[in-house]
Amino acid sequence: MKKYSALLLMILCNLSLFAQSGVEMATDLRSSGKIYVVALVLLTIFIGIGIYLIALDRRIKKLEKETKK
Amino acid sequence: MRKSWWKILGLCLIGGSIIAGLLGPVPKLPILNETIRNVYFHVPMWFAMFTLYLISVIYSIRYLNSNDIKNDFIAVEAVNTGIIFCFLGLLTGMQWANITWGEPWPNDPKTNGSAIATLMYLAYLVLRNALEEEQKRAKISAIYNIFAFPVMIVLMYILPKLTDSLHPGSGGNSTFGDIDMDNQMRPIFYSAVVGWILIGVWIASLRYRLRLIENTRNQID
16 A cells, blocks of 8 residues: 555656656755755865865975974 | 965865855756766866876876986875875765665776776885885886876776766766756866865875975984
């Protein structure tokens, strides 16, 4: 019984999706504004990595100056 | 190598590709749906790896010509960083494949080729570990590098084109150019590629500078 109701559900979903040319995209995530959170999180992580790299670069510059002397 | 402009440029390009990659328009493709956005992040890993391996083999050749140990340092640190990007590419590829096509390793010629190429470059590091004397280590690993690089190209870029594959541009699939026919993805993709190449080169240069400092200090003591 569960298999048949799942099949019926999928057929119904399929019919309603023809409005979007048949290929489902995550438009809900975007229209509800939640995608901005995802973008913000990834950007924050990446800015963190960038700051770490810059700090590393500065430390190495200092070491190079000391070793030159 | 110590200038800042290209490093900041790299960071900005990648930051921009994160924002545009998630929020920008993408073509609607079956099976892939939104995961096509992964192209902005998974593929640049391989571009960065390739660039770093190319730098490494160039400096390996330079070492053989000049016997200057600094060239060998660049070669090994470029491979070290390239291997990191290689693993990131493999990992992200497996994650993408698992969710989209149902299995993490679809036994696709490109993935198998990249796995073998990874093993070859890991063997380069093992080879270096086995040799104690500095000049001998540099010479033998430079020769190995010069063999490994073209084999990597064949495994990852030539063989997949000859057989069936799930990657674009290989065996029976349309290329990336066909997927992105109205050029929605190209500007973001190319800026992500350039950005990650710059960051990869930056990380390799940091490792190289550290090795130089260690080397100077070892010689002083």
